[in-house]
Amino acid sequence: MGAKVLERFPAGAPRGSWPAEEYAAARRAEGEPATVVMDLESDAFLVVVPAHDEE
Numbered sequence: 001m002g003a004k005v006l007e008r009f010p011a012g013a014p015r016g017s018w019p020a021e022e023y024a025a026a027r028r029a030e031g032e033p034a035t036v037v038m039d040l041e042s043d044a045f046l047v048v049v050p051a052h053d054e055e
Helices: 019-029
Strands: 003-010 035-039 044-050
Touching: 003 019, 019 035, 019 044
Parallel strands: none
Antiparallel strands: 003 044, 035 044
């Protein structure tokens, strides 16, 4: 099972700011099963959705 990255956000957002979570919540409101994961190598939060087999 793979994942498609919709957007990347640097981990250094200002305190109290959650841009990746806000972006994912907006995608979920549109019906996409978006989740946020941390990419430790690039120190970024990724908003991802499950990849479809045909892609």
